[in-house]
Amino acid sequence: VPEGPEVETVRRTLHPSVVNRRIVKATATGRRSVRRYGEGPVALAAFESDVTGLNITGTQRRGKYLWMTTDRGALVVHLRMSGQVLVCAPTDPGVVHTHIMLDLDDGAQVRFVDPRTFGEMWRTDDPIAELAHVGPDAVEGAADEAWFVDRLRTRRSPVKSVLLDQGFVSGIGNIYSDEICHRSGIRPTRLANTITKPKARLIAANTIDILNEAIALGGSSLRDGQYVDAHGVAGEASANHRVYDQLKAGCGTCGGPIKRQVIGGRSSYFCVACQK
DNA sequence: CAAATATCCTGATAGC
DNA sequence: TGCTATCAGGATATTT
Secondary structure, three states, X not given: OOOHHHHHHHHHHHHXXXXXXXEEEXXXXXXXXXXXXXXXXXXXXXXXXXXXXXXXXXXXXXXXXXXXXXXXXXXXXXXXXXXXXXXXXXXXXXXXXXEEEEEEOOOOEEEEEOOOOOOEEEEEOOHHHHOOOOOOEXXXXXXXXXXXXXXXOOOOOEHHHHHHOOOOOEOOOHHHHHHHHHHOOOOOOOEHHHOOHHHHHHXXXXXXXXXXXXXXXXXXXXXXXXXXOOOOOOOEHHHHOOOOOOOOOOOOOOOOOEEEEEEOOEEEEEEOOOOO
């Protein structure tokens, strides 16, 4: 569920607690969260020794990837489906599915919690090279309108699938791809290479607006309560959803029926009346 | 070569 | 009420 706006909200709420801090101790208990360090239990110790002593200098994000810049490369986090990065006090009660704990030099603790264990954390010397396969963040990519329009219109896939392709632009997930298509008045199934230039420009503009609006509201927390910011606070952007998961409520613009359809293996929602 | 599909995982929910 | 089956989905590997 965490998409660009949610990861950006986590970054913003995490930043003040970690910048200029030193990781004095790392404790890893979830193997899958540190799977880049190997398969067995050795991965836990390998992660711990790799990140202990890092001096954090800042935070950055591209798409759904978040990383802390340090004096020795970057500590990258991907939340995938259900990951949470939480700033805690050491005395805060532990919760199930806490896989990593980072003790900072001011006594605070950063915890990585992830029920579905799809998320992960790892250190890399060069985060830019590591993420070379990831396209520009969607807000920046769409701001380069001519590039965005040309690239979009070369693809023979449903426009929704193109928006979800992190190699094209990054940070758009299942919620915001549906919302971008809706505001643009286009069916998510529409093949990208049949979209007119003016319509593609509209999609670029709406991509910027929808993602920025969601960031301003702290991201979309859903009923499952999985996504919260680094202080455990839920976001309010889901109040803006006009089609995503609105089968019962109807279209947020016209009130008409919402249709659900699987596109590229993802359940998708669109308004039959507003989107052609 | 690009696009579709299977896979990882747990918890919430739908359905009986 | 209580059980089981289904669904959710980001990125990667595999298949088409």
